Amino acid sequence: MVTETQEPEPTQRRRTLGGPLGRMPRGPLAVGLIGVVVLAMILVPLAVNKLISGRNGAGTSTAAQSTVLDGNAPLSQLLKVSGRVGSGVAPSIELNGDASLSAPDSVLTDVVQTGQGRAVSEGTPVILQVSQFSGLNGRNTTGNEAGYKLWQGLLGPDVGNYINTAVSGQREGARVVLREPTEEDNGSRTTKITVVDLLPTTATGEARQPAAGTPTVTEGPDGSITVSSAGLPAPTRVSTEILIKGTGPQIGAQDRLIARTTMVSWATGQPLEKSTFGHQEPPKQLDMSNALVGVSQNLVDITVGSRVVLSLPAEQAQGKEPVVVVIDVLAKDPTQAPKASGARAGSESSATTDSSAGPTSKDQS
Numbered sequence: 256m257v258t259e260t261q262e263p264e265p266t267q268r269r270r271t272l273g274g275p276l277g278r279m280p281r282g283p284l285a286v287g288l289i290g291v292v293v294l295a296m297i298l299v300p301l302a303v304n305k306l307i308s309g310r311n312g313a314g315t316s317t318a319a320q321s322t323v324l325d326g327n328a329p330l331s332q333l334l335k336v337s338g339r340v341g342s343g344v345a346p347s348i349e350l351n352g353d354a355s356l357s358a359p360d361s362v363l364t365d366v367v368q369t370g371q372g373r374a375v376s377e378g379t380p381v382i383l384q385v386s387q388f389s390g391l392n393g394r395n396t397t398g399n400e401a402g403y404k405l406w407q408g409l410l411g412p413d414v415g416n417y418i419n420t421a422v423s424g425q426r427e428g429a430r431v432v433l434r435e436p437t438e439e440d441n442g443s444r445t446t447k448i449t450v451v452d453l454l455p456t457t458a459t460g461e462a463r464q465p466a467a468g469t470p471t472v473t474e475g476p477d478g479s480i481t482v483s484s485a486g487l488p489a490p491t492r493v494s495t496e497i498l499i500k501g502t503g504p505q506i507g508a509q510d511r512l513i514a515r516t517t518m519v520s521w522a523t524g525q526p527l528e529k530s531t532f533g534h535q536e537p538p539k540q541l542d543m544s545n546a547l548v549g550v551s552q553n554l555v556d557i558t559v560g561s562r563v564v565l566s567l568p569a570e571q572a573q574g575k576e577p578v579v580v581v582i583d584v585l586a587k588d589p590t591q592a593p594k595a596s597g598a599r600a601g602s603e604s605s606a607t608t609d610s611s612a613g614p615t616s617k618d619q620s
Contacts, residue, residue: 322354326390326434326446330365334393340368340430340452341459343504343559343587345386345402348393348448356390356446358436364421365432372427372455373534380537381410382454382513382586383422390446391439401589405454407513408537418451429453456538457515458499458562458583465496469564470521470579472498478534482519482579484566489521489577494566495553501560504587508555512541513586521566521577538585547572550580559584 324333333356338346350356375381383406387396395402406414410423421431430452437447457478470484506512515538517530531539543551549571557563565580572578 322352324351324354324356326356326359326436327363330363330367330432330434334448336367336430336432336450340370340384340428341454341503341560345384345395345397346430346450346452347395348388348450350390350393355392356434356448358390358444359434359446360436362417362433362435364417365434366425366429367432368428368430370426370428370453372453372459373457374424374426375410375453376423377410377419379410380408380456380535381414381422382407382456382538383414383418384452384454384586385418386450388448388450389439390434390437390448391443396447399589403589405513405586405588405590407540407586418449422451422453425453427453427455454586455560456534456585458501458560458585460499460501460558460560462499463497465498465564469494469496470566472562472564472581474532478532478536479530480517480532480581482517482581483524484519484521484579485524487521490566490568492568493549493553493571496564496566497557497561498564499560499562499583501558501584503559503584505556505558506543506554506584506587508543508551510543511588511590512543512554512559512584513538513588514541515539515583515585516541516580518572518578518580521579527573527578532581532583538583540588541582547580550582554582554584557584559587 326333333351335349335351336346337349338344373379384403385397385406386403388394389396397403408414410419412419417433417435421433422429425431430450433449433451434446435449436444438444468487470482470487473481473483475481515531515536516528517532518527519525520527531537541550543554546554547567549565549567552571553565554563561584563582563584565582567578567580569576569578572580
């Protein structure tokens with residue numbers, strides 16, 4: 256008799272990852288599958304992030320592009336301008352919250368620093384330091400390594416209507432910020448930010464007592480100067496005296512400067528070239544690589560903003576007679592000076608290259 260054997264009831268199966276996914280492969284196949292899954296977990300987020308970054312623009316974070324501030328808002332809510340007026344360095348701007356700016360409805364002007372110097376108006380000499388920035392990311396878009404350009408001449412429409420209007424009535428030492436609508440190369444509409452510094456047109460700084468034997472320099476109420484060396488022995492070697500010590504950058508041997516100059520005969524006191532001193536006289540360019548030997552050698556390391564008196568023997572001047580040269584060093588022009596052979600002793604050149612017919616750059620905004 257065959258006894259029927261009952262199969263035991265199946266026990267409850269344990270829940271494992273293999274249950275819902277099916278039987279898990281084993282061996283090399285399992286290792287390969289796990290590697291593919293891990294690699295996908297790494298690469299997919301990177302690809303998505305790269306795609307989003309590409310849409311927003313190179314070098315710009317997703318968070319920054321997600322915030323756009325109204326370009327018409329008060330300036331203090333949009334950005335901060337840093338840097339000292341007259342430092343010889345371009346200012347910098349920082350957009351609040353790393354945001355970008357929308358295009359304003361019109362040109363807006365803000366005076367972020369008031370000046371203490373001479374008031375300027377149309378037709379008066381000015382030296383303007385101009386820097387431009389993008390409202391998308393605050394990048395300096397001026398177009399040169401220095402990050403600024405200089406405009407020197409008589410204030411008027413030639414400087415650009417917006418800038419002309421913005422700086423008229425301001426005083427030297429002021430900083431003005433203009434915002435205007437613009438379109439970037441990629442078609443994005445944003446704010447063009449222009450920072451304009453009104454640089455002094457006469458020497459500014461600490462007054463110093465000249466050494467005995469220095470020619471007398473007297474400044475008139477109109478800004479003109481009178482130079483006298485009467486009763487003083489003619490110089491046999493160069494003498495350099497700083498009457499006003501500026502606080503700007505030091506002058507280099509190849510710099511192109513904006514300056515006021517006058518040169519007179521030591522014996523007679525008569526001018527040997529047209530003076531550019533005077534509140535109604537525009538400063539001129541002074542190319543250090545093409546100036547008189549006595550000028551180019553003895554201005555090196557002098558700071559911008561200074562007034563300097565040079566007593567030059569004939570061989571350091573025009574080769575004919577001893578002279579006195581007075582120079583107000585007002586700014587360093589970042590425009591590269593053209594190559595020149597240089598003025599040597601005995602040449603007929605003036606103390607400076609006479610390239611003051613026009614401004615060094617113009618913003619036709």
